[in-house]
Amino acid sequence: MRYCDGPLLVLAGAGSGKTRVIAAKIAHLVDRGVDPAQIIAITFTNKAAREMRERAQTLLARQDRADAVSKLVICTFHAFGLMLLRREAKAAGLHPGFSILDPGDLEGIVAELVATADRARARAAQWRISAWKNALVSPAAALAQAASDDEQVAARAYAHYDDTLAAYRAVDFDDLIVRPLALLDADAEVAGRWQDRCAHVLVDEYQDTNPAQYRLLRALVGARTPFTAVGDDDQAIYGWRGATLDNLAQLPRDYPQLKVVKLEQNYRSTVRILRSANALIGNNRKLYAKKLWSDLGHGEPIRVAPMGDDETEAQRVVDRIAGMKFERRAAYGDFAILYRGNHQAQAFETALRARGIAYEISGGQSIFERSEIKDIVAYLRLIANDDDDPAFLRAVAAPRRGVGRTTLARLADVAAQRHESLFAATFSPEVAQAVPARQRDSLVEFCGLVNDLRYRAEREPAGRLLDELLARSGYEAWLVDTLDKRDAQARTKSVREFTDWLARKGEADARNLVELTQMVALVTMLDGRDSDRVDAVRLSTIHAAKGLEFPHVFVVGLEEGILPHREAVAADDVEEERRLMYVALTRARQSLHLSWCRTRRRAGERVAGQPSRFIGELAQEDLRYADAPRTAEEATAEKAAGAARLASLRAMLSQ
DNA sequence: TAGAGATTAGTTTTT
C-alpha cells in the first residue's frame, strides 16, 4: 500500500475496507509531501466521493494536515469532466455557461429526431446513442454498423443529435467524459497541463469503468503519473452502461510494471454469509481468483422464505423487521430491504407506512425529478445559457404568464428562420410582427429578468439571486395561488429546501450561480444531512446499495425473471446478474434474509413465479428454509399473532 | 389556460 511511485491495482473483495485503503493512501501521499491539489481521486457516485472525503479528512486531521482536505480533488468521473470542461471551455469550443441537459430534455430531442411520439421508441434510440458515445463510436461508424431498422433510425438521429446539442450550447452526461477525452487527445498543450496537475490518480470501483472512462484515465495519467486503481471483478454490475471487465484485464498489458495487491479478508460479514457468497460467485468464470474469509464467527443461518405473493412478502418482511428491532435492540437504521428494480419498492413502502415505520428510499426518484425543482433549474440554466431552448420552454411556462402554445409556436418559427434561440428571437423585429403586443411584453419582461440575473450572477451571492428569482418571477406566489393548500405547502417547502441548499453550497465552495447550476445537473440527491440522523429502514435497489453495509439485510423478490432478470437471461448475461446477487448478499453483516413469491401481481394479473436459481447456488448447509402459510386462515392467524406480539412489545417498551 | 375525465401503458439497474 505504501507503493506510491508506479501503477498499482488493488483487488479489494467485498467488505475488505476498500474506502479505508484509498483514504489511507491519500493520507500517506500527503504525508510524503505530495501537493494535495495534485491528488485526484475519482469515484463512481457522489455518495462514494463524499464518504471518501470524510475518511481522508479524519486521517489527515490525525496527521495535523486538516488543511489539505479542501485542496484534494475527490469527485466522480462526471464531475471531474465538468471541471475540466469548465476550465478549458475555450479550447473545447464551449460557452462557459454551457447547459447539461437532463434525460427528459434529451428524450424530447431524440423523439423529434426520430420523428416518433412513442416514448419507448425514443428512449430506446436515446439509449443506443448513449451506448455508442460511451464506446467511442462516431455517428458515421454507427451508421455503418447499425444492423436492425431501429439501429439505423437511431444512427441517423445520432448524426443530428450533437448538432442539436451544439445549437443549445449544451452537453449530455456522456459528453462530460467523451469531450474532455477528445480535447486531451487533440491538444497536446492542454493534455500536458492536466498531466502536470496530477501527481497521483486514484480510481475507485475500477471494474465499473467503460471504454471512454478508461481512455480518459490513460490520457490523464500519461506515461509518468503513478496511479492506484481499486476494484473487484466480482462486483462489476454496470455492464449495461458500457462498463467492461476488459479494462481490468487490459491493465497489466497496458502497464507491464503494474503491481497487483489482493485484499481477501472481509471485516464485515459472518462466515456463513461469506461462504454462501463465495459458493454463489464460484459459478462465474473468474478474472482473478480470490476467496474472501472472515474471523467474525459463524453467525446465524441465512433464512430463505417463500411467500404467497408480493403483498404478503412486504407485510411479513416488515413484521419481521419490527419484531427483530425489539428482540435484538436494533435500530430501524440497521435494516435494509434490497431489490432488483425500483418498482418493487412500492409494496414495501405501503407496508412500512401502514406500520408507521420510518423508511428512506435511495436510488428512487430524487427531489431533482420533482416538477417544481425542474422549474427552478430551468430558470438557472437559462440564466447561465440563454441558448438553452428546453430550459426556456419550461421556465417561460412557470408561472403562466399569458404566453401559450400559439405564441410559443410563433416564436419558434421566427427562431428557426433566424437560426437563433428562442431567447434571442424574442427581441427580433419579426416577433414584433408575429406576436401580439401583450404576449410580446410578457416575453420581453421574462427575458429581462433573466438578463438582469445573468448580469449579476458572477458578482453577487447565489442566495440573494435565488430569493430574487423566486419573488420577481412570481414563481413562489404562483405556487401558493394555483394549487390547493397542502400541495402548495409541500412544493413551496421543497423549493425552499432546494434554494437554501444551493445557497449554502455556493457559500461553502465559493461558487457562483452558473457553476452551481452545472453542478446541480450531476447531483441526484441533496447531501444527506438528515439521512444520517434519521433512524429509518433503508429501501434500495441492489445497484444503489453497492458500497453500503447493514447489520440486517432482506433481499426480496428472488424469482427467476427478476433476479436474474428476464432480459439478462435472454441476452445470456446471467453472470452479471449473479454478481448483482453477490453484491446484495455481501451487504449484510449479521443476518441475511432471502425471500421469493409464489405469485406476483403484474398489470393486475397474478403471475406464478419460480425461486431464483441463485438460491440453489448458495451453501445449502448455511440456509434455513421457512415455509409460507398455506391457507388464507393461516395467513390471517399469523397476521393477528404478529400484530398482538408487536402490540405487547410496544407496551413493554413504553413502560 | 386549467382542470377534470378518458385513455393507455406498464417489463432493470444510473452519472
Added chain:
DNA sequence: CTAATCTCTA
C-alpha cells in the same frame, strides 16, 4: 389494476 399522460371543455 394503477398511475401517469393526454384531450377536451369551460
